Amino acid sequence: MGSGAVKDAPGEIWKNINMSLNRGGRGLPGGTSLAQLLAWKRNVRNTTRPPNLAVEQVLKWADHHYEKRGKWPNSSSGMVHAAPGESWRNINMSLHVGRRGLPGGLSLAKLLAEKRSVRNPQALPKLTAAKILHWADVHHRKTGEWPTVKSGPVIGAAGEDWASVSRCLHAGGRGLPGKSSLGKLLAERRGVRNQKAPPMLTIHNILKWADAHRRKTGEWPTENSGEVFGAPGENWNSIANAFYRGGRGLPGNLSLAKLLAERRGVRSTAVLRRLTIEQILEWADAHHRKRGVWPNKKSGEVFGAPGEDWKSIAGALYHGGRGLRKKSSLAKLLAEKRGVPHPKAYAKLTTKLILQWANAHHRNTGEWPNANSGAVFDAPRETWSSIATALYQGGRGLRKKSSLAKLVAAERGASRR
DNA sequence: ATGCCAACCAATCGCCTGGT
């Protein structure tokens, strides 16, 4: 109270005013001081007797700080915005040692953790399997999927994220022993498929699933058949992969198709036997002996070769597949090796040749041929009907359109001369 | 003119592999 005389009030000195405030007198109630009055009415900080603090008050200031700054205060957050003269550092210290009416044994971080559920990185809440499973269940209900390390923030647990939960499961910490993982935990406690350690496959199970698939769809499964009926999480594509490469208890170098071919007699492209020209010719001969005609691609099943049909053999010949490197066709093969007339390789016709045949016909029968005269004497593979059509339509090398009748009429005239 | 057939062509299916 060394401020001396009061300016604008002659005779008054601040020391006396303070005394009156303290003891009472001159109309004042007493029991206070100039410093307290100014602190109360003018927000002037009283350094020797700072006002008591209440936990509720500190929390209000902290809420205010959070609203203004978007984060909770800590001891290095500087001055308290809502309370001039107060600093977060002092408040934190007072909370710790118990001063200014505060209980002690606390800290800003502890107080906020307790009253406002603010995450305290120095003392994170313990994790337990039960807690994690609860979060996982919530995640599953909300998103339809089970959480993984990449699932981001934990729904319903402020400050928690799946990456750190996962790390604690792996490495331990926050009360967890480590050496586990989200995948293992969910596999064990919730029966969720663990991508990294899928359950072992057995041939027995796969055949069971395949039979079920067949019953349900009428078809045998392939790797593109999608989900496996009756085995949630299993996928025919991943089973097929396990076959090719081995793994999940399968030896590898197998295939779904081979298994089904072997154990269920399913025909598949993967297990088609190699074809040879000799083999095809044997089958063709057998067909010819039995049916009296040579096979074509519509001849259906191959006698003596269950599972083979002429359609696929014709296809293999045409594409040079199934070991038949050279491209050909069933028709060409039979024409070449068995002298079977190639349906498309009809001999070229000339007027001269037709006239020869017509004259022969005339000599033999006394009549000139017409379209209904049947087979040609000198050329058993030719018929007069086909010759007539060729003449009429100008096919088989006969460019000029004519007709058998005209040609014969001309020839008759010539032969009469 | 119409129907049939074989050849041809294009699209799709299914197996498998390489990359990630």
Added chain:
DNA sequence: ACCAGGCGATTGGTTGGCAT
């Protein structure tokens, strides 16, 4: 484990030629 792509096999449709 998953995805994408290569490749062979298969299927469905079209074309052209012949027979009716």
